[in-house]
Amino acid sequence: MTDRGLRPVTELDGVGPQVASRLKALGITRELDLLFHRPLRYEDRTRIVPMGRVRPETRVQVQGRVVHQEVVQRRRRMLMVTLADDSGEITLRFFRFYPSQLRMYKEGNRVRCFGDVRFGPQGFEMAHPQTQVLGKGAPPPLPEHLTAIYPVTQGLAQATLAKLVDGVVGRLLAGAIRLADPLGPEASPPLDESLRIIHRPGPGEDLDALVDGHHPAVQRVASEELLAHHLALTRLNLARARQEACELRPDEALQERLLGIVGFQPTGAQTRVIAEIMADLERRRPMRRLLQGDVGSGKTLVAAFALLAAAASGRQAAIVAPTEILAEQHFNTLSAWFEPLGIEPVWLAGKVKGRARREALERLAGDASVAIGTHALFQEGVAFRDLALIVVDEQHRFGVHQRLALAAKGSAGTRSPHQLVMTATPIPRTLAMTTYAGLDVSVIDELPPGRKPVTTVAISQGRREAIIDRLRRALAEGRQAYWVCPLIEESEVLEAQAAESTAEELSAALPEFRVGLIHGRMKPAEKQAVMEAFNGGRTELLVATTVIEVGVDVPNASLMMIENAERLGLSQLHQLRGRVGRGSEQAACVLLYKPPLGETAQKRLEVMRETTDGFIIAEKDLELRGPGEVLGTRQTGMMRFRVADLARDAELLEPVKTLAARLDVAGADVIIERWLGGAEQFVDV
Ligand code: ADP
Ligand code: MG
Numbered sequence: 061m062t063d064r065g066l067r068p069v070t071e072l073d074g075v076g077p078q079v080a081s082r083l084k085a086l087g088i089t090r091e092l093d094l095l096f097h098r099p100l101r102y103e104d105r106t107r108i109v110p111m112g113r114v115r116p117e118t119r120v121q122v123q124g125r126v127v128h129q130e131v132v133q134r135r136r137r138m139l140m141v142t143l144a145d146d147s148g149e150i151t152l153r154f155f156r157f158y159p160s161q162l163r164m165y166k167e168g169n170r171v172r173c174f175g176d177v178r179f180g181p182q183g184f185e186m187a188h189p190q191t192q193v194l195g196k197g198a199p200p201p202l203p204e205h206l207t208a209i210y211p212v213t214q215g216l217a218q219a220t221l222a223k224l225v226d227g228v229v230g231r232l233l234a235g236a237i238r239l240a241d242p243l244g245p246e247a248s249p250p251l252d253e254s255l256r257i258i259h260r261p262g263p264g265e266d267l268d269a270l271v272d273g274h275h276p277a278v279q280r281v282a283s284e285e286l287l288a289h290h291l292a293l294t295r296l297n298l299a300r301a302r303q304e305a306c307e308l309r310p311d312e313a314l315q316e317r318l319l320g321i322v323g324f325q326p327t328g329a330q331t332r333v334i335a336e337i338m339a340d341l342e343r344r345r346p347m348r349r350l351l352q353g354d355v356g357s358g359k360t361l362v363a364a365f366a367l368l369a370a371a372a373s374g375r376q377a378a379i380v381a382p383t384e385i386l387a388e389q390h391f392n393t394l395s396a397w398f399e400p401l402g403i404e405p406v407w408l409a410g411k412v413k414g415r416a417r418r419e420a421l422e423r424l425a426g427d428a429s430v431a432i433g434t435h436a437l438f439q440e441g442v443a444f445r446d447l448a449l450i451v452v453d454e455q456h457r458f459g460v461h462q463r464l465a466l467a468a469k470g471s472a473g474t475r476s477p478h479q480l481v482m483t484a485t486p487i488p489r490t491l492a493m494t495t496y497a498g499l500d501v502s503v504i505d506e507l508p509p510g511r512k513p514v515t516t517v518a519i520s521q522g523r524r525e526a527i528i529d530r531l532r533r534a535l536a537e538g539r540q541a542y543w544v545c546p547l548i549e550e551s552e553v554l555e556a557q558a559a560e561s562t563a564e565e566l567s568a569a570l571p572e573f574r575v576g577l578i579h580g581r582m583k584p585a586e587k588q589a590v591m592e593a594f595n596g597g598r599t600e601l602l603v604a605t606t607v608i609e610v611g612v613d614v615p616n617a618s619l620m621m622i623e624n625a626e627r628l629g630l631s632q633l634h635q636l637r638g639r640v641g642r643g644s645e646q647a648a649c650v651l652l653y654k655p656p657l658g659e660t661a662q663k664r665l666e667v668m669r670e671t672t673d674g675f676i677i678a679e680k681d682l683e684l685r686g687p688g689e690v691l692g693t694r695q696t697g698m699m700r701f702r703v704a705d706l707a708r709d710a711e712l713l714e715p716v717k718t719l720a721a722r723l724d725v726a727g728a729d730v731i732i733e734r735w736l737g738g739a740e741q742f743v744d745v
Contacts, residue, residue, distance in 0.1 A: 061726050063734060065237040066091045072224060082216035083224075087702070091237065092734060094228045095255050096281070096702045097221075099208035101271055105174060106202050106263045112147030116179040122150060122186075123172040123199065126165050141165040143173065150177075151185035170194040205260035206267070229259045239734075242727030243719060247280060254280040273708050282704040283712045283719070288735030289701075290713075290720050291728045303476035305346035306448045310338050310365070311372035314401060318368060321400050322361065329506035330358055334365045336502045337480065341369050341449070347478035353504030354674035355484045355638025356511065360390065362504070363451045364397055366480055371403050371429035375448035378431040380438070382454050384409050384584045385591055389613060390453065391432045398430060408433035408442070411584040449478045484635065484674070513672040514641040518625065518651040518665040527621065527650060528569050534619045535573050535600045539645065541619035543603045544636055546628055555605045556581040562623070563603040574598065579605040606632070608639055615643035625651035625668075626661040630681035633668050641672075660684050702735075 068090055070080050088094055109120040124145035132138050139154035139161060152173065154161060165171070175189030194200070210221050231237045232252055239251050249257070257277035261270055269275035273282065319325065326334065333351060340347035353359045363379055370377035379394070381387040391407050398405055406428045408420045424431055425443050436442075481499070519527060531541060543566060545559045556579040563577040576599035578590045587607075594602045595614050602608075602617070620640045625633060633651070641647035651665055667680045704712070723731070 061240045061242060061730055063092070063237075063239050063730065065231065069094065069224070072227065074220065074224065079216065079220060082213055083221075085213050086211070086216070090737075091228045091231075093702075094225045095232065095259075096285075096735075097210060097225060098258060098278070098703055099270075100211050101209050102206040102261060102267055103174070103209060104263060105207050106204065108172070108202070110147035111143070111145050111150045111184070114150065114177045114184050116177055116184065119174070119176050121172065121174045123194070124150075124170070126167050126169045126171065129162070129165050129167055131162075139165070143171065149183065151180060151182050152189060153180070153185050153187045155187070164191065164193055170199070172199065205262055206265070208259050208261075225259060229255065232256075240730045242723055242730050243284070247284075247719070249277055249280055251280065251284065253277070273703075273705060278703060279709070279712065282701075282709050283716055284731065285701055285704045285735050286709065286712055286716045287719050288731045290716050291723070292732050292736055294720065295728075295732075300346065300348065300476075303346050304344055305476055305478055306373070306375060306446075307344055308341040308369045308373045308375065308448060308478070310341070310369040314368055314372050315365065317401055318364065318397060321397050322364075324508070326361060327358065327504075327506045327508055329353075329504045330362055333362055333502040333504055336500075337362065337366050338369060340500070341366065341478055346476040347449075347480065348499050349480050350499045350501045351480055351482045351504070352501060353482070353484065354507070355635060356507060356642050357484075357504040358508055359453070359482045359484070359504065360393060363390075363453070363480065363482060364394060366449060366451055366478075367394070367430050368398075368401075368403075370449040371398075373448070374429075375446045376424075376429055376431065376444050377449035377451065378433075378437055378444070378447060379451040379453060380433060380435060382434070383607065384411065384434055385578075385587055385607060385612060386453065387432060387434045388588055388591070393613075394430070394432060403430055404428075405430040405432045408437050409584065410434060410436045412436070447477050448475075449480070451480045451482065453482045454484065484638065510644055511641060512646050514620075514637055514647045514649050516637065516649045516651065516669045516672075518653055518669060521623070521652050521654045524652070527652065528566070530650075531566075531601070531619065531621065532570055532573075534648075535570065539600075539619055540594065540597065540614065540617040541601050541621065542608065542617055542639060543601060543621045543623070544606065544608070545603065545623050546606045546632075546636075555579060559603055559605050566601060566603060570601065573600045575600075576602045577604075578602060578607060580607050606636070608636070612639050613642060614639070616645075618643060618645040618647040620647075620649045621652060622649065623652045624654065625665065626653040626657055628664075630664050630667060630677050630684065633664070634674060634677045637668070637672070 069075050069083055069088060072091070075083070083089070083093075086097065088097060103119065105121050107121065108123045111122055111124060114120055114122065122143065122145065124143045126141055127144045127149070128140075128142035130140045132140055136155075139152075139157040141152040141154075143150050143152060152165070170193070172192045172194055173186060173189035174191075175186040177184050177186055179185075192200075208222065208225070209218065210225065212218050212221050228237070232239070233256060241247075241250060243251075254277035257265060257275070258270065258281065261267065266275060270278060273279070333353075337347070337349060337351075340349055351359060351362060353362075367377040367379060379390060381390055387409055391405060395405050406420050406423045408417070408424070408431060412420055412433075421442060425445055427445075431437055431444075531543075534541060543562065545555070545562050559577060559579045563575055567575045576590045576594050578587055582590070590599075590602070591612070593599045594617075597616065618640050620637060622628070622633065622636055628636075637649045640649060649668075651668060653661070653665065657665070663680075663684055667677060667684075671677060720728075
């Protein structure tokens with residue numbers, strides 16, 4: 061039993077390298093992914109509305125003859141066209157136009173127009189409609205189904221994507237693609253029928269239900285997606301149940317000494333979480349635990365206790381971070397904590413080359429007990445003597461491939477290392493169960509004493525000068541500040557350019573202060589130097605891209621400006637804001653936005669102003685993220701759904717378990733492959 065007739069998108073007509081790379085940004089690499097790409101909304105082009113019957117504030121299609129054309133001079137030139145049919149007239153208004161449009165709307169021409177109807181000075185009108193000029197003969201037939209409008213991304217036109225999806229749906233309906241149906245006739249409507257309804261609904265279909273996802277066709281597809289995840293997780297859990305791990309015994313005397321060096325007492329939440337982890341480490345089953353704690357909640361100390369248990373047991377532990385900046389910071393913090401205990405961590409990152417690398421590798425294969433670094437720690441050629449514990453910080457930046465590679469580095473063959481995954485991305489309670497099925501969860505739900513919530517304001521970019529004044533005053537008081545320049549596109553080049561020019565602008569505006577600059581295109585050594593200068597107070601202002609999003613800890617920095625805040629998702633804003641408010645100083649965050657604000661952006665900024673609680677923010681994030689919104693998926697991270705939405709589909713989870721129990725291995729294979737086969741970011745456990 062398999063799906064047949066499916067090709068990679070690169071084999072489809074019209075997909076060159078450029079389109080392929082844009083599709084990939086949307087998670088589309090296979091024809092299946094096109095089928096699972098759900099429309100944002102639909103347009104009804106199946107009917108022509110008589111002009112005498114159009115209503116304001118609707119989106120309709122009309123067809124008629126041009127009876128008048130005029131270029132009027134108001135504040136600027138405008139093209140006005142009057143269109144008539146048997147029932148009445150309508151005005152088309154163009155605020156910008158080309159000579160070709162003058163020809164297109166020549167008096168006497170027959171046209172078909174689609175657009176928003178408004179009530180204007182001369183009756184009903186449409187601004188800039190989409191137009192098709194009709195020839196002399198019979199007009200082209202109207203489509204029989206509604207037109208789907210898909211989520212796209214920059215550099216990929218709606219028409220291009222719609223045509224690709226339409227081609228695949230056509231092949232599915234014509235039988236050239238055959239989807240196996242392991243769920244059998246009880247799952248209704250059948251998968252291909254559901255996909256047809258989703259992409260080509262008839263005029264009678266319940267569009268609201270299709271768009272919000274309560275339609276049976278969407279629910280059918282969503283349950284299959286949830287089923288795929290459920291099956292994959294069950295398999296991982298089974299495999300895991302057969303694994304063994306080394307027991308690690310914490311050493312209380314060492315723990316006491318560590319606290320003496322660290323210089324603060326753990327919070328109640330840290331103490332509880334540490335106890336949960338120690339209990340896991342003492343077992344012979346590999347720990348698979350997620351440590352969730354809001355930004356600034358003190359996860360590093362918890363990690364240090366875990367690492368210490370491995371070292372005290374004579375085995376090895378590694379902590380890996382997704383960026384060099386973060387890894388470096390861990391290295392500095394943990395070295396300072398561990399060295400007085402006689403534990404000298406090994407540092408390994410991509411930039412460690414030559415002799416330093418050889419020495420690091422020797423120590424990993426030899427007597428070292430703690431390793432700190434980036435994913436370079438689990439690349440080819442790195443061998444551990446006896447790796448018994450892996451701590452992964454800020455998990456949402458890691459792909460599953462890296463995680464699997466890391467797990468494979470475990471102590472000789474049969475033994476599997478304990479794993480502790482730390483994340484600051486709070487998982488809404490609705491999601492926690494499924495997202496991390498198979499992981500035990502510990503939560504640090506308390507911040508260290510003395511923290512004051514960061515005050516947050518949203519200010520229009522138009523008041524930039526006032527903001528720079530405010531910044532000047534703060535810096536003059538001896539505070540340090542971040543100025544973050546994020547871009548919507550994930551182009552490091554553009555982002556770096558934006559940060560560079562902002563740094564120049566701010567240096568010129570604030571000549572009395574020293575301005576640092578950090579972005580993803582700098583060499584690791586440069587980044588390190590910039591971070592050290594900022595940390596040591598030698599620069600007062602740090603202009604940065606989102607490279608500082610996670611983990612960066614400079615307690616004296618108490619002011620953060622975030623540009624283009626309207627473009628960022630809630631969790632990303634929360635992460636960025638978490639860089640301040642780590643010291644005793646009252647911290648502030650300024651969200652700079654470009655008006656006008658869309659409804660969702662406005663709500664997001666409101667949420668940021670109202671709360672600093674990561675859980676509330678995560679719940680709101682889930683609410684506000686529309687089905688088609690691509691923004692923010694990277695941050696939500698853990699598990700990406702194409703069609704399913706746990707906030708909406710929670711009731712599907714129980715039935716999904718029943719379905720899973722009915723499937724045989726071959727059937728399960730089909731479902732897993734169909735939904736997760738092409739995904740780079742498999743189930744991230
Ligand atoms: P995160 O959970 O974001 O990784 P960190 O581990 O970086 O947080 O801790 C944030 C800051 O709080 C650090 O400067 C750390 O030293 C400090 N900190 C952590 N735990 C405590 C505590 N129990 N009491 C006081 N300060 C603490
Ligand atoms: Mg951290």
